Amino acid sequence: MKVFKTREEVREFREALRSKAVGLGLVPTMGALHTGHLELVRRAASENPEVLVSIFVNPTQFNNPRDLENYPKSLEEDLALLGKLPGSISVFAPEIAEMYGDAIASKHYDFKGLDRVMEGAYRPGHFDGVGTIVEALLRVVLPHRAYFGEKDYQQLQIVRQMVQEEGITVEIIPCPIVREADGLAMSSRNRLLPEALRGEAGFIYQTLQQAKGRFGTESAAKVKAFARERFASHPDFELEYVEIAGAEDLRPVRRKQKNKKYRVFVAAYLGGVRLIDNIALN
Ligand SMILES: Nc1ncnc2c1ncn2[C@@H]1O[C@H](COP(=O)(O)OP(=O)(O)OP(=O)(O)O)[C@@H](O)[C@H]1O
Ligand SMILES: CC(C)(CO)[C@@H](O)C(=O)[O-]
Numbered sequence: 001m002k003v004f005k006t007r008e009e010v011r012e013f014r015e016a017l018r019s020k021a022v023g024l025g026l027v028p029t030m031g032a033l034h035t036g037h038l039e040l041v042r043r044a045a046s047e048n049p050e051v052l053v054s055i056f057v058n059p060t061q062f063n064n065p066r067d068l069e070n071y072p073k074s075l076e077e078d079l080a081l082l083g084k085l086p087g088s089i090s091v092f093a094p095e096i097a098e099m100y101g102d103a104i105a106s107k108h109y110d111f112k113g114l115d116r117v118m119e120g121a122y123r124p125g126h127f128d129g130v131g132t133i134v135e136a137l138l139r140v141v142l143p144h145r146a147y148f149g150e151k152d153y154q155q156l157q158i159v160r161q162m163v164q165e166e167g168i169t170v171e172i173i174p175c176p177i178v179r180e181a182d183g184l185a186m187s188s189r190n191r192l193l194p195e196a197l198r199g200e201a202g203f204i205y206q207t208l209q210q211a212k213g214r215f216g217t218e219s220a221a222k223v224k225a226f227a228r229e230r231f232a233s234h235p236d237f238e239l240e241y242v243e244i245a246g247a248e249d250l251r252p253v254r255r256k257q258k259n260k261k262y263r264v265f266v267a268a269y270l271g272g273v274r275l276i277d278n279i280a281l282n
């Protein structure tokens, strides 16, 4: 498996593919790979003759320095997992200086309000950091398609907005959330969950499912109140937000509109680990 460390190496790889008119899929990740990531890579490999997986813990999207310090890193294991997958897969794993030089800073974007709610509201600057690194990756890799998980649903919408605004030609492919048997959305941060609390983590997905069950007959405000109360009555969770929002515009719902698609979103701490999840409501 080819592992590139510099943008120049990626540019050469890209040029060689372009001269042969070979399709390329990009899967951006921060490493500590799990089955959720591997599904994105499998999908990319089924739709593109060549796949590039980027592994880069992007400092500018961390609003909390402790979160950045604790973020799990396992490059050797990641490479071994990718090496077992079928398809032609290469990796781009740059150092921070390769992507940012001496100035570790974000560009500022106008995300048309998509960044003012939920993750954007609770993680100031996070989406400018995501936009900066995803734009940089897209501009160096020039993929035909780029794959993003719906676990980070708001990020997916932000990336769609960013490529449109910046005029970048790429197809953004959304991929469904991969879950553990108890419903917990797979996430690199799950590794940090205290063993004694892991059994509680399925509570998030159960709550989202129950919210969905009520959404057909109850107002959105009632459904949100129901979810909030469930979290409040659980001794191990600290809820950050529960929101019901339009699936495209991410605007928090006031009154349900016919023919509009909604999703329910949640962020909560369990044992000090911040978990996010979301599902479609209709
Ligand atoms: N369970 C999952 N199902 C589908 N896609 C996923 C899942 N987990 C992560 N992804 C996607 O993989 C890509 C890389 O995500 P990332 O490396 O941040 O991992 P992560 O598991 O989301 O980690 P964390 O949220 O703990 O940072 C993103 O597009 C993300 O949405
Ligand atoms: C898209 C991404 C790789 C940018 O650092 C990151 O936000 C992630 O892993 O979801």
Ligand code: BAL
Pocket (backbone or CB within 6 Å): 061, 062, 152, 155
């Ligand atoms: N998967 C989302 C990246 C982040 O939490 O920073």
